[in-house]
Amino acid sequence: MNSNSLPEWTDLRFFLELARAGTLSGASRRLEVEHTTVARRIDRLETQLGTTLFDRSREGYELTEMGQALLPHAEAMESAALAATEQVSGNEVSVHGVVRLGVPELFAIRVVAPLMVGMLQSHPELSVDLLVLPRFANLANREADLGVMLDPPTTGRYMIARLATFRSYLYAAPSYLARHKPIRTQADLAQHDFVDYVQDRLASPELNYLSDLGFTPRRRLCCTGLPAQIEAAAAGMGLVMAPPYAVQDDGRLVPVLRDFYAERSFWLAAPTDLYRLQRVRAVWNLLREYTESKPSLFMNTRDPVRPLRVGA
Incomplete structure (x- = not known):
């Protein structure tokens, strides 16, 4: 040729x-x-x-x-x-262009979307396409420039960093607790209803928080995403496991058995070639700096806790 x-x-x-x-x-x-x-x-x-x-x-x-x-x-x-x-174009001084960021649903709603407002005000030539997904972004087909996920890529050329370690705790609506037997120990949970993920549609095995409770939980309502789980639990459907950022401080959900939690990590990943772009690095750095400065979004630091050993 x-x-x-x-x-x-x-x-x-x-x-x-x-x-x-x-x-x-x-x-x-x-x-x-x-x-x-x-x-x-x-x-x-x-x-x-x-x-x-x-x-x-x-x-x-x-x-x-x-x-x-x-x-x-x-x-x-x-x-x-x-x-x-x-x-x-002189972008070494001015960050501009479009960044596609893939983020889990509730993390996007409660953490990332509000954070982007300030960043975009500071960088008037930057735009962000926030992919709010019930799964994790597919970086292999370039669906997103960077993504927040539980399972970082293990093959291919990617830049990967731990974004945050988070803990999921048990919560329930006061109305649910008032109608059901009291929960004083882990053994009491066997008599209660749960709201959980649809088990054959898990975006990651890491979301299977309830698998090692010592019994088969009574899952009354299963949803593919956490936002629907939170709403169902707040309406009194049953117990739900969620990280602190997912639960608003409005009294609709209250902690249950504060001494139990499941610990996981969010990872930030981007194809190596896209990570070299200044606009991608700007979003990457903002996410890392913000999560490091807000540990209370990811774990309850007020109470002594011991881990609930769930998952592999």
Whole structure:
């Protein structure tokens, strides 16, 4: 292939977005073009390279072996283009551009969204796409530039740091406690109702807090996300396990058995090439500095506690 037949970078952008979205409509939304434009660009790229990059089906587009081989090279070009744009535009002084941040639902609502307000006021040229998810962001397909998760990537090139260690405690509504037998010891929990995660839809095995209580908990209502669990428990449905940031200080939920908790860690992760971008590092650093300064969001430091040994 001579230099005149090298693929255009714009065609490779279309290739990357289709690989990440898996459908023409998804890629067209990301690129803000018609889906026919995406199809035309991919056809042109495949003709130019003399190979098939995607297997087409009714379900969508899936990379072929040759498409998989092209992917890391296209990602390297994307990273270089982003870094060059930052440097040439003088972004070493002014943080600007869009950062896509993937965060668990309630953590986003109670912690991250309010925090972003101050940051965006300080950086008028910065924008944040906050992906508020009932699962953890898929960094492998570049769904987000960085993400908060319980299970950091174990393969691939990522920057990873512990964001915060948090403890989930037992809570219940005063109305529930008034209607049911008193809870004085862990053994008493066997007689009570629980609100928990849907067990076959766990975003991470780390969310299985109740597995080692010594009995099978009576799960009366299961939800795929913590916000719905909190609301159901506050309405008197049953006991729920949640970290302090998830429970507002409005009396709707009160602690139960303060001496028990399940301890986990949130991790911050970003693809190494995206972490080099100043705008990504700015959000990364803000999250780390804020969580380090607010330990009360993640654990109750007022009472002596001992861990409830749950999970593997």
